[in-house]
Amino acid sequence: MPTTTVTTGRPAKASAERAGSLLLVLIAVCTAVTAANIYLAAPLLPLIAHDFGSTASAVAWVASVAQFGYAFGLLVFAPLGDSVNRRRLVAVLSLVTTAALTGAALATGTTALAAAVLVASAATVVPQLLVPLVAQRAPVERRARHVAAVIAGLFTGIVAARVLGGLIGQAFGWRVVFVGAAVLTAVLGLATAYALPAERPRRSGPLFSGLTTLPSVVRRSPDLWRACVRQAGMYGAWSALWTSLALLLTGPSYHLSTATAGLFGLFGLAASVVAPLAGGFVDRFGAATVVRSAYLLAAVSVPLFWLGGHALWALFVAAVAVHAALVASHVANQTLALTTTATPATANTAYVVAGFAGGATASALAGSAFGWWGWGGVCAVAGVWLGLGWLTTSVRR
Template sequence: MSSKINNATLYLMSFSAGLVVANLYYNQPLLDQIARSFHVSEAEVSHVALSTQLGYALGLLFIIPLGDKVSNKKILDIDFLVMIIALFITAFSPSLSTLIISSFLVGFTSSIPQLFVPMAAHLAHAENRGRAIGIVMSGLLIGILGSRTLSGLIGEQFGWRRVYVIAAIAMMVLYWILRWKLPRIDPAYKGTYKALMRSIAGYVKEDATIRLAALRGALAFAGLSAFWTTLVFLMKDSFGYGSGVTGAFGLVGIVGAVAASLVGKWNDRIGRRPILITSGILLLLSWGILWESEHSILGLILGVILIDLGMQALHITNQNIIFSKYPEARNRINTIYMVSFFIGGAIGTSIGAVSYELAGWHGVSMLGIGLTLVLLVIIFSKRTVEWSGEQIK
């Protein structure tokens, strides 16, 4: 690869991103178990997933901008310490309220993989930037999807608490590998943390391209989060399956994650706007299939493949667009995008659980269709593109 970053480092970042981000999603196939463990309702237990995603969004807001100011090794030292403690507290939580708080801390500290994405964009040559982003994102996405499978299987055999004990030990091992192998990066920014954070607001205010990418990502991820949060309830109610089968759907979604590296290459070759349009159409098609699949495993499998493929194509293209600007501030730009992305996810998680309680699977599907239609209006609207000043080829 004609790049300033070697493949070994790139794939280490990809693997690490996947392993850490998995901490965010272990709870989704386990929500039914956790609800029974604490004798609470589906809506109440959904606060565990919600607090994890809100924690992640705030971690992105307050930790990731430091990548433009503080050495990556210093950030790792503090972040991993808090993360490991939070995972152990989660494993031994005596109450739902404790679990919600510890899950928030797990989410907050598990934002660290988002340092790797702008790092890959920074170290790669411009003509290979899409590929580098795609490789790191493939690892991150495989971690997101594989985590559901792993936690579902372990949770079904050994209980949900054992999942977090294993996760804490895995983070201890990964920390030492990263300390040993990850190159040290000392950013050039010399301003204060206050000035660093203030500059984020400046980029949001001044650059509509970034705002528009953030809105696209938030809408799509809200739908995806609603789907994954409520799938465990559908599998129990319609098919009588437990967390193991629910988690196995993550393996199906890996098809879309593996395609992430290909989407990165396509960004470099065929342009971004065609991929944005295609991704929106794929998401709408997937929700139509999911609507009809309340009692069909095959339909759900096809829907999962398409929704993850559409989501990742949109996500990587959004990132390629924003990382082509402001090379000295890529961590802060990524913060803007990913905070919006996961706020969308948190809203989707919350509304998805309520939609399922009120209208079942069709309620969730209608939510996803509605969000995707808004997304498509934004993608196709000439007025929106003119307003943003976006130049997407």
């Protein structure tokens, strides 16, 4: 009898591990697709402006609208993971995102496009519903690697949005990019919802009770507050530079096509490589050390970006540096957010909302700065954002 138990138990355990690995891969791919939806407009701004008879700088605000929408969606929908069926929520949000992306493809003007992008970005919060699930179900000894896999998928999606979006937009038009994103979102979103394990809501009470507790959760945890502010500074600097880069590359300094400019997104693959390394560094040296190093690397990248206004090699180096800094900071700060309180889902919502709010504000300012002062103005916004993120949290509270 003992022999039979061991023999049947091992295959069952191996089968469960394979199923868990396949689910992790599916979640990472779904994360990549949904994350790409937030950044679809950025590499397509020159094409959108030409189609609507405007200038690229005049439609740059559409890219920042996407980030504001995502921050709003995180604030409203992400805490629901603690109170409603996560499978059903992922399916509904995927369908809403699909409908909004289709509406963006049919938009006849900048306002209609911005409204559709706003709705799509607000509904495409599936990754942040799944990260707490991955952390909860992962083996303790592999938890950081599992979370890093999802983060790597997220940044891969950002790269794909810029590279593939630019190439497909140049070849077939920017509307085709939104249609393709709608199809992928529907297929992968529904597939992920179907594959998620069945679960009962872990908390009763008002539907949006998680939202109302956000301020008190942040106020009671100095580490969470510090993680929120520092990631808002880091993500804001990255957003200011990255969402405006297409304007520089397709402008008079380089005269590149939209497709060629989109290839710059390949440098973002540095983030996918750094993510698992950053997880190991956090475990070994601590989150604070990793964030400090990431800020130093980002600070070095800003003058390199400024120099890249006229020297292409500097843009190459700066693009790799800023992506490595962003993902290292993200892994470290999100680790703090998920472990520093007794309510990790709510803390994670506060953390991601803070980051995207900082990114949306900085990218909006960068669009205006580019119109007034050119690429130097964009670099100044990034530098100021980094300074605010670090100095605001450098004094212990």
